[in-house]
Amino acid sequence: MSYEQPINQSPIGGLENIRKADEPCTIVIFGASGDLTSRKLIPALYHLYLDGQMPDSFRVVGFARRDKTDESWRMEMRESLAVHSRTKSVDDAKWDDFAKNLSYHKGDLTDSDAYTRLADRLQVYQNESLKNNLVFYLAISPSLFGDVVDYLHDAQLLKRWEEGDEFWQRVVVEKPFGHDLQSASLLNNHLLRHARERQIFRIDHYLGKETVQNIMMFRFSNAIFEQLWNRETIEHVQITVGETVGVGGRGGYFEEAGTIRDMMQNHLLQILSLVAMEPPPSLAAEDVRGEKVKALKSIRAMTPEDVAERVVRGQYFAGTVNGESRMGYRQEEKVDPESNVETYVALKLFVDNWRWSGVPFYLRTGKNLPMRASEVRVQFRPTPNVLFAAQGDLDLLPNALTLRLQPDEGISLRFNGKVPGNSITSRPVRMHFGYDSEFGAYTPEAYERLLLEAMAGDATLFIRRDEVETAWRIVDDIRAAWGDQPLTNREFYAAGSWGPMAAEELLANDGYVWHNPQPAE
Numbered sequence: 001m002s003y004e005q006p007i008n009q010s011p012i013g014g015l016e017n018i019r020k021a022d023e024p025c026t027i028v029i030f031g032a033s034g035d036l037t038s039r040k041l042i043p044a045l046y047h048l049y050l051d052g053q054m055p056d057s058f059r060v061v062g063f064a065r066r067d068k069t070d071e072s073w074r075m076e077m078r079e080s081l082a083v084h085s086r087t088k089s090v091d092d093a094k095w096d097d098f099a100k101n102l103s104y105h106k107g108d109l110t111d112s113d114a115y116t117r118l119a120d121r122l123q124v125y126q127n128e129s130l131k132n133n134l135v136f137y138l139a140i141s142p143s144l145f146g147d148v149v150d151y152l153h154d155a156q157l158l159k160r161w162e163e164g165d166e167f168w169q170r171v172v173v174e175k176p177f178g179h180d181l182q183s184a185s186l187l188n189n190h191l192l193r194h195a196r197e198r199q200i201f202r203i204d205h206y207l208g209k210e211t212v213q214n215i216m217m218f219r220f221s222n223a224i225f226e227q228l229w230n231r232e233t234i235e236h237v238q239i240t241v242g243e244t245v246g247v248g249g250r251g252g253y254f255e256e257a258g259t260i261r262d263m264m265q266n267h268l269l270q271i272l273s274l275v276a277m278e279p280p281p282s283l284a285a286e287d288v289r290g291e292k293v294k295a296l297k298s299i300r301a302m303t304p305e306d307v308a309e310r311v312v313r314g315q316y317f318a319g320t321v322n323g324e325s326r327m328g329y330r331q332e333e334k335v336d337p338e339s340n341v342e343t344y345v346a347l348k349l350f351v352d353n354w355r356w357s358g359v360p361f362y363l364r365t366g367k368n369l370p371m372r373a374s375e376v377r378v379q380f381r382p383t384p385n386v387l388f389a390a391q392g393d394l395d396l397l398p399n400a401l402t403l404r405l406q407p408d409e410g411i412s413l414r415f416n417g418k419v420p421g422n423s424i425t426s427r428p429v430r431m432h433f434g435y436d437s438e439f440g441a442y443t444p445e446a447y448e449r450l451l452l453e454a455m456a457g458d459a460t461l462f463i464r465r466d467e468v469e470t471a472w473r474i475v476d477d478i479r480a481a482w483g484d485q486p487l488t489n490r491e492f493y494a495a496g497s498w499g500p501m502a503a504e505e506l507l508a509n510d511g512y513v514w515h516n517p518q519p520a521e
C-alpha cells in the first residue's frame, strides 16, 4: 500500500502534523525523583524539544523530597535518558541546551511551606508567561492528588480559570483515577474545588498512542469501512490487550487493584469507546469526548447473573512465557498465598444503541500471556453460503479487519481468495498496511503527544470527568457481583497461555474463537 498525498492533519484535534506548544510555560513535575519522570516524562520533553515542538521559552521544575541539586537531578535525568530515549542516543549539545531549563525543587508535598517556596522560585523568572502559565504534572501517589491541589490553591499557584484570563494553569493527573466510582467522584469534586474541568487533564496513556488515535482517522476518513461499521455487517468485535510480564515487584499494588481496575476500566474501555462511538460533530475536545461518553453510557448494565455468564476472571499459575519460567501469582512477592485477585479478565459487553444493538464486544486482557500485543479485531458477518456450497468443503472464513495498536502497528483485512488452479478452492488471504513500512520507524512515545497537548491546552486525548465515572460504574457492577467469591478451577491459567478455559468457553458458547495476536511476518 502507498499513500499518495502527504498527511497534513493529525487524527484528532484537527491540528497541523508538526504541532508546537506556542505559549511559554513552566511544567512542574511532582514526583521528580520517581520512575515515571525518569523513564517517560523527561525523555518525552527532551524529544519534543529536539523536534522543535516545545514553546520557544519553557522551564521544567522537578519537585520531590530527596536531596538533590539542579545539577545532580539533571545528571540523573541525562543518565536515564540514555537508557529510555526512543532513539537510544542522546545528542550532548542538544541535551545541554535542553537541560538548562531543568531545575530541582526539594520539598515535601504535605508541607505548605514547600509551595510558598515554589511560588517564590517561579517569581524569579523574567517572562510573565513562565511565571503564570503552569502545568502541574502529578506523577505521585493518587492518595496525594487532592492535598497537592489544595496546597497549590493556597499558595495561589493554581487559580480557577475565568473567561478572559491572560494566563492559565493546568493539572495533569496520572492513573489510577480513583479505585471505584465513589472514590473517583470524590476526587473529581476535590479537584474541581480549585480548578475548572477544562484545567484538569486525566491521563490514559493509551490515548497518546498513534495507533489508538488512528482508530478515528481510519473510521471517519474512509468511506468503505464506515459504511460497514454497524450491526448489519459486523458480527462481533474483539479487543485484546496482552502483557507478557507478571506483576513483578508490584504485587502489593496489584493485590489492591487487580486487572479489571488496572487495565479494563481505562485502556480497554477507552479503545472500545473509540471503536463504537458515533462521528462527532467536530474534532473539538468536547465533541469527541461527548461521543465517547455516549458510547460508554450505552454499554448494557450487568446484573450479577449477567456477570456470572459474561465475565471471566483468571489468575496465572506457574508456567513459561517465551522460554522463561514464571512463578504463579500466589507465589509473587507481597501477594497473599490464597489471593483471589484477578490477573486476567475477559468480558462480553453489549453497546445498546442503534448502531450496535445485538453485536457482542469481547474484551480481554491479562498478565503473563504469550505475547505483548494490543489489537482490535472486527469480524464481519459471513456471506450467504449458497454459491460455493455445492463445491463441498470450502474454507470460507468471514472477513475480518485487525487494527494492531502495538507492537508492529498496522491494519490488516482478511478475505477469501481463489487458490490458482482448475478446481475451486479458496484460502483466506490478507491485505496489510504496516506503519513502519509505510511511514518509517518514527513513532513518538505516547507521553510526548500527551505533554504536548497539555501544554497546548487541548484535552481531546484526556479523560473527562463523566468518562472516568461511567467507566467505573461498569467495573463496579462487575466487582460487586464477584464479591469475595473464590476463583474456581476453570479460572486459573498457566503463565504463557492465552488465559483460562472459561474465557475460551465464553466465545465458544457463541460459536466463535478468540483471535490471538500473531507476531509480524
Ligand SMILES: NC(=O)c1ccc[n+]([C@@H]2O[C@H](COP(=O)([O-])OP(=O)(O)OC[C@H]3O[C@@H](n4cnc5c(N)ncnc54)[C@H](OP(=O)(O)O)[C@@H]3O)[C@@H](O)[C@H]2O)c1
Pocket (backbone or CB within 6 Å): 030, 031, 032, 033, 034, 035, 036, 037, 063, 064, 065, 066, 107, 108, 109, 110, 138, 139, 140, 141, 142, 174, 175, 176
Ligand atoms: N511508573 C510508571 O510507569 C507509571 C505508569 C502509569 C502510571 N503511573 C502513575 O504515576 C504516579 C507515579 O508513579 P512512579 O512509578 O513514578 O512512582 P515512584 O517511582 O514511587 O515515585 C513517586 C514520587 O513521589 C515522590 N513523593 C512521594 N511522597 C512525597 C512527598 N510526601 N513529598 C514529595 N514527594 C513525594 C517521590 O519522591 P521522594 O521519594 O524523593 O520524596 C517520587 O519522586 C503514580 O500515580 C502511578 O500510579 C506510573
